[in-house]
Amino acid sequence: MESETLQETIAVETGAETVSIDKDKVQEVLNMLRPYLQADGGDVELVNITPDGVVQLRLQGACGTCPSSTYTLKMGIEEQLKQYIPGVKEVVSV
16 A cells, blocks of 8 residues: 655755656556566555655565565666656665
């Protein structure tokens, strides 16, 4: 379940400029990836987006205990979020 206190847009400093990360855009990308996670019995929840560009996610179901979850998080989810959303610097599991 999504956090009720998560702001719609987060301003992120990226050196010389400030970029906004839209929570709805993050959800769009997660929704594109969700069928692949669900096919293996897992899912993902957006927990928070920090002002320094870190997207905090909670892996659920089989993904929460899978030995490959770090690979899925970094090489799958993080790479896709970085590709589609400027300002995302890192994705971490909480």
